[in-house]
Amino acid sequence: MVFRLIIVLFFFSVGVFSQENFIKHKISKGENLTVIAKKYGVKAKDIQTANPDAPKILKLNSVLLIPNKNKSLITKTTAVAANAAPIVTPGSHEVQAKETLWGISKKYNVSVEDLKKANPLLESEGLKIGQQINIPSNVIADQENPFEKSPKTEDVEVSREVQPKETKYSIAKEFGISVAELEKQNPVIKKKLKVGYVLTIRTSKEKADAIQALKETFEIKDPTLTPEQIAENSTVVRDSSTVIRVENHSYLIDRLIESATGNIGTRYRSGGTTKAGFDCSGLMICTFSNFDIRLPRSSIEQSRIGMKVSAEEAQKGDLIFFKTNGRHHINHVGMVVEVADGEIKFVHSSTHGGVMISSTKEAYYGRNFSQVNRVLQ
Numbered sequence: 001m002v003f004r005l006i007i008v009l010f011f012f013s014v015g016v017f018s019q020e021n022f023i024k025h026k027i028s029k030g031e032n033l034t035v036i037a038k039k040y041g042v043k044a045k046d047i048q049t050a051n052p053d054a055p056k057i058l059k060l061n062s063v064l065l066i067p068n069k070n071k072s073l074i075t076k077t078t079a080v081a082a083n084a085a086p087i088v089t090p091g092s093h094e095v096q097a098k099e100t101l102w103g104i105s106k107k108y109n110v111s112v113e114d115l116k117k118a119n120p121l122l123e124s125e126g127l128k129i130g131q132q133i134n135i136p137s138n139v140i141a142d143q144e145n146p147f148e149k150s151p152k153t154e155d156v157e158v159s160r161e162v163q164p165k166e167t168k169y170s171i172a173k174e175f176g177i178s179v180a181e182l183e184k185q186n187p188v189i190k191k192k193l194k195v196g197y198v199l200t201i202r203t204s205k206e207k208a209d210a211i212q213a214l215k216e217t218f219e220i221k222d223p224t225l226t227p228e229q230i231a232e233n234s235t236v237v238r239d240s241s242t243v244i245r246v247e248n249h250s251y252l253i254d255r256l257i258e259s260a261t262g263n264i265g266t267r268y269r270s271g272g273t274t275k276a277g278f279d280c281s282g283l284m285i286c287t288f289s290n291f292d293i294r295l296p297r298s299s300i301e302q303s304r305i306g307m308k309v310s311a312e313e314a315q316k317g318d319l320i321f322f323k324t325n326g327r328h329h330i331n332h333v334g335m336v337v338e339v340a341d342g343e344i345k346f347v348h349s350s351t352h353g354g355v356m357i358s359s360t361k362e363a364y365y366g367r368n369f370s371q372v373n374r375v376l377q
Helices: 002-021 033-040 044-050 077-081 101-107 112-118 121-125 168-174 179-185 205-217 249-261 280-289 363-368
Strands: 022-026 063-067 092-094 132-134 155-161 198-204 307-309 319-322 332-340 343-350 354-359 369-374
Touching: 022 033, 033 044, 033 063, 033 121, 044 063, 101 112, 112 121, 112 132, 155 205, 168 179, 179 198, 198 205, 249 280, 249 332, 249 343, 280 332, 280 343, 363 369
Parallel strands: none
Antiparallel strands: 022 063, 092 132, 155 198, 307 369, 319 332, 319 369, 332 343, 343 354
16 A cells, blocks of 8 residues: 555656656747757757657657756655645746736836846747746845835825815816816815815825925915006015016916916907906906906006017017007907917917917918017016
8 A cells, every 4th residue: 555655656746747847849830859949948959858759850739848947856756745835946937827027027126128138938939837937136026015016105185275266177186186086075066166165185295295385485475466466476576567576487477378278269259258258358367367466457458567578588478469450559469378489379369269379470460469568577
């Protein structure tokens, strides 16, 4: 009985030994022992030794056993019988079911390209279950979590009061979340966003700190200023030309342009100052009022504030004025959004196209150009 058990264990260990130390290769058209040996980095003689019964002329689709160079030899039959885990050599990895090159590269913190360079056969053969591949790194994998652990960001809750003319979209964009997420955090605003309602918004600590810093920078400290001098800034200075002096000038200009161009496609409406429709001066009023800067109602009145500059000195955020339809006085206004090579591009509300971006290179606007005013400095 003992003798029979020993024989069974012996053949079992031999079978396992063979599976662990050989790779099965199906012969394809045009292959010979030399080609196959080169593919696996072994000698043709080793393949012949492993396949003593193989014919001298290889048959298509027949199977050869290829010695597995990278596999550690399992020498103890008792370890095999006890289902011990195979020993993996340092710098190698045994391919498991459903594993990919990308997953393995993340596990060992190396690039896919480096894996391919260390294992040339991967280009032609691809990954195979049970295959041993070389790992070109001394980094020890984290077996519990093979993927890189991204640092956790700390979330905080921020209270935010809804201001006039604000939308769910603008508030969500401010905190870097979607409108759906904003409504999920504040179910009461799903039907209507009410002015004065205090929202509770969960966001990253970094985002909350940035918003708070921006709020402090743009806090207005002088409540006695006239409407034309109110700007979303900590230092707003009155001067005789009604130029509104602000810090963080470029940031405020970019926000103004973003606000104005966000209305592109809105129809023209005489006397309009909302998304239901804008006239030219109404678009400017709405844009600047979003940042607590109040402009006069008409384009001719707006042409009298700020400081006149030449077309060559025009900058983003300046107001640009025109005398159209043969008029002798200013009757159209836009805001400069880009200046390059003598061309001024501006956003405005046109009677024939609504809110759009036009250029002084267009014959109509080049012919009717009047002046450029700088209202922020």
